Amino acid sequence: MRLLILGGTEFAGRAYVEEGLARGWDVSVLNRGTHAAPGGVTALRGDRRAAGGLAAIERGTWDVVVDTWSWAPVAVRDAARALAGRAGRYVYVSTRSVYAFPAEAGADESAPLVEGSPDGADDGAYATIKRGAEIAAVDAFGDRALLVRAGLVLGPYENIGRLPWWLRRIARGGPVLAPGPRDLGLQYIDARDMAGWSLDAAVAGLGGPYNVVSPPGFTTMRELLETCVEITGSDAELRWTDPERILRAGVEPWQDLPIWLPPGEMHGMMHQADVSKALAAGLKCRPVAETVADTWAWLRSIGGVPPQRPDRPQVGLDPEVEASLL
Structure with a gap:
């Protein structure tokens, strides 16, 4: 071919x-x-x-x-x-x-x-x-x-920075703001x-x-972030925080806290799509642990600093805002 x-x-x-x-x-x-x-x-x-x-x-x-x-x-x-x-x-x-x-x-x-x-x-x-x-x-x-x-x-070579940001933040250790609810379903590929x-x-x-994209609820915020802790070998402590408190602090879902969207209209749109057509046509999704582990291995192989697409803003939460919420 x-x-x-x-x-x-x-x-x-x-x-x-x-x-x-x-x-x-x-x-x-x-x-x-x-x-x-x-x-x-x-x-x-x-x-x-x-x-x-x-x-x-x-x-x-x-x-x-x-x-x-x-x-x-x-x-x-x-x-x-x-x-x-x-x-x-x-x-x-x-x-x-x-x-x-x-x-x-x-x-x-x-x-x-x-x-x-x-x-x-x-x-x-x-x-x-x-x-x-x-x-x-x-x-x-x-x-x-x-x-x-x-x-x-998501996956190795990501140049948007979503999963790399979580991996790098969790690898630093200490208390980490974890956006709830813990069992909020995620859908990705x-x-x-x-x-x-x-x-x-x-x-x-x-x-x-x-x-x-994966079926709805293929993984959760809890599984994703706990997997990041395990894969990085970090001493990070995930401090789960109610969405309402995070939003009142002016934190932007998806941008400041990558991947995360609170329950509601946007979450329904991004993380609850019907993918039955692709599944019927043979789509298979590897476990989240494999995606996280391979992305972490790639990050380490390039010195820990991921590439950044010039047409996309950098993602991630301001450390001072995180500290205040913690």
């Missing part, structure tokens, strides 16, 4: 590269070269934002193309059009944010969507941009386009499980949208 990944050097793209190589596929990556390409791939150079930036893929054929683009939909439009006659399937890594806000708890792929345009620019909202890119992929590939609507994505399922689905000829 010949696999082309548009990107391929960071987080989700890197997971697709490693999955393709593990299968013995012929893997090529197209990117600007600002990060070194992983070993074992054919490195193609091109800036999708620039005139002539797709020249490196104007020749050649591929069985599967994976696109993780998160900016102007025109880049997906142009790439998909250029490849439509020379590639079998187009996997676009999208997001569950394309559902109109607020998506109800238990919503499946038939939920209402935001508006989007394949000709859109960078100045739109994230959800609008991703929806426009979905439309661009489908316009070019039809039912050969697989729309991977991911939720919270390890990037490696997303990659494995996506490539299987592409080979099987699947197309259209899929919510690709």
